[in-house]
Amino acid sequence: MSHLHQTLSSNQAPSTVEYGGDEISAIVLDPGTAWTRAGFAGEDTPKSVIPSDYGVIDAVGDEPRKLFIGDNDVHAIRPGMEIRNPMSDGIVSDWDTAPLLWRAAITSRLTTTLAEHPLLMTEPSWNPPKNREKTIEIAFEDFDVPAFYLAKSGVCAGFASGKATGLVIDVGASNISITPIHDGLVLRKGCTRSPLGGSFLSDQIRAYFASAAIPLTAHYQVLSKNAVEAWKPADAVYKTFAPGQEPTDSYKRFQEERVLTEFKEYTAQVWTGPGPLPPSTGAHDAATSLLSTTGRPFEFPDGYNLVFNSERHRVAEGIFHPPSMLTNYAGHPDPSSTLGLNALIHASMKDVDIELKQLILNNVVITGAGSLVYGFTDRVNAEIAAAFPGPRVRVMAAGNSVERRYAGWLGGSILASLGAFHQLWISRKEYDEHGAGIVEKRCK
Ligand SMILES: Nc1ncnc2c1ncn2[C@@H]1O[C@H](COP(=O)(O)OP(=O)(O)OP(=O)(O)O)[C@@H](O)[C@H]1O
Numbered sequence: 001m002s003h004l005h006q007t008l009s010s011n012q013a014p015s016t017v018e019y020g021g022d023e024i025s026a027i028v029l030d031p032g033t034a035w036t037r038a039g040f041a042g043e044d045t046p047k048s049v050i051p052s053d054y055g056v057i058d059a060v061g062d063e064p065r066k067l068f069i070g071d072n073d074v075h076a077i078r079p080g081m082e083i084r085n086p087m088s089d090g091i092v093s094d095w096d097t098a099p100l101l102w103r104a105a106i107t108s109r110l111t112t113t114l115a116e117h118p119l120l121m122t123e124p125s126w127n128p129p130k131n132r133e134k135t136i137e138i139a140f141e142d143f144d145v146p147a148f149y150l151a152k153s154g155v156c157a158g159f160a161s162g163k164a165t166g167l168v169i170d171v172g173a174s175n176i177s178i179t180p181i182h183d184g185l186v187l188r189k190g191c192t193r194s195p196l197g198g199s200f201l202s203d204q205i206r207a208y209f210a211s212a213a214i215p216l217t218a219h220y221q222v223l224s225k226n227a228v229e230a231w232k233p234a235d236a237v238y239k240t241f242a243p244g245q246e247p248t249d250s251y252k253r254f255q256e257e258r259v260l261t262e263f264k265e266y267t268a269q270v271w272t273g274p275g276p277l278p279p280s281t282g283a284h285d286a287a288t289s290l291l292s293t294t295g296r297p298f299e300f301p302d303g304y305n306l307v308f309n310s311e312r313h314r315v316a317e318g319i320f321h322p323p324s325m326l327t328n329y330a331g332h333p334d335p336s337s338t339l340g341l342n343a344l345i346h347a348s349m350k351d352v353d354i355e356l357k358q359l360i361l362n363n364v365v366i367t368g369a370g371s372l373v374y375g376f377t378d379r380v381n382a383e384i385a386a387a388f389p390g391p392r393v394r395v396m397a398a399g400n401s402v403e404r405r406y407a408g409w410l411g412g413s414i415l416a417s418l419g420a421f422h423q424l425w426i427s428r429k430e431y432d433e434h435g436a437g438i439v440e441k442r443c444k
Helices: 002-007 071-075 098-109 129-142 153-160 198-211 249-266 286-291 311-317 341-349 354-361 376-387 401-417 419-424 428-434 438-442
Strands: 017-019 022-024 027-031 035-040 048-051 054-057 066-068 082-084 119-123 147-152 166-171 176-182 192-194 222-226 235-238 296-299 305-308 364-367 395-397
Touching: 027 098, 027 401, 035 098, 035 401, 048 071, 048 098, 054 071, 082 249, 098 129, 119 129, 119 153, 119 401, 129 147, 129 428, 129 438, 147 153, 147 401, 153 166, 153 176, 153 364, 153 401, 166 341, 166 354, 176 341, 176 354, 192 341, 198 249, 198 311, 249 296, 341 354, 341 376, 364 376, 364 401, 376 395, 401 419, 428 438
Parallel strands: 027 119, 119 147, 166 364, 364 395
Antiparallel strands: 017 022, 027 035, 035 048, 054 066, 054 082, 166 176, 176 192, 222 235, 296 305
16 A cells, blocks of 8 residues: 555545546445444545444344344334444454444445445454455445455554554544554554543443442433532433333443543543643542642533532543553453553554654554543643653644544545555455455455
């Protein structure tokens, strides 16, 4: 892919791809753990973004299993509907359902004739060969596409910022990954990741609410509410369900996750460092005065509202400094063996030779919706500047949240619409001749 980067610019957005002499729009599909994003190559944003979580009512007797995919369906309250996700750690773990989601993302908003459009999909750098082969098989045999390519999401996110060389820090739902890229290729030995992504932050906030006895209500549970003063009990009417009609626990958790994301968006804030957030000292929290920040309010769906001070920093501290993580819940990562973000960056840069390291650290690209929490970029900046002092270290993050959310997709969109990309597509003929193994040779 290295020859492509010379023609690369983030402003470039041709609207069609030339394939087989005709101008046909390629489709770009970026399947994440939180969202599945699909759109036409050359466009600025994916036209179709659906939750990767889906609803399912398992088969009972003669009734077959029912699936509920897409925003409207997955959020509707249905007794017995479980919410599941076909991804784990950023890669597909449920091959029965993932292709159904991909197809739904494409056919709901883009086209019903998949067989006419080349398909570019993104994948994380740790996607194993078996998964890659399965993906190309689905593209050609199930979707019947005329041409296919599998691009590394780290490389795509770099391209979205106009960089073919750099260090991509992607904060997704399932993890944080660090991908060094050089001339549009992933430097494999420098790829690192930790489970301390957006879902971890949600779990930390949930754990904090539990420890402070702050009730977490989801939107669907509230029928109506009246405004109340901060710290006063909610004055709301809650929805009740007849026996057997209640939503499942997984549905409840999925809906609570939306509220936790709102908390991340409006209230949580990363301590800007460098170095860890000072420890809590109880009621007269030294960190609060040290931070000299004003508190920030948050209102739950039932109107219960309060102002959060140092706690809104504390919930995010574990991402950078795992010993600070809250551990009052089952399944939390092990604070003593999980790498914080600074350590991850160090581990990634450890074996990169010195000249290349300078080039790479000159283009640190922060991406992924999980990075949108206040202060995140400032902290990364401070940590990198402290760890790698020098004038050539530069951290960049799109100020525009849409770009940050969709960087992987956008890079794929740019890539697939470059004239020079034409030669990289794997054609149906090549797939038929060489089989699924061709993906290993052609999509590096
Ligand atoms: N404004 C925001 N501030 C902080 N976090 C946010 C914000 N908006 C969304 N998030 C979080 O970002 C995460 C989703 O990020 P993203 O869409 O990049 O993940 P993904 O690519 O689908 O997942 P993965 O990379 O793990 O496969 C969720 O945990 C969500 O709660």
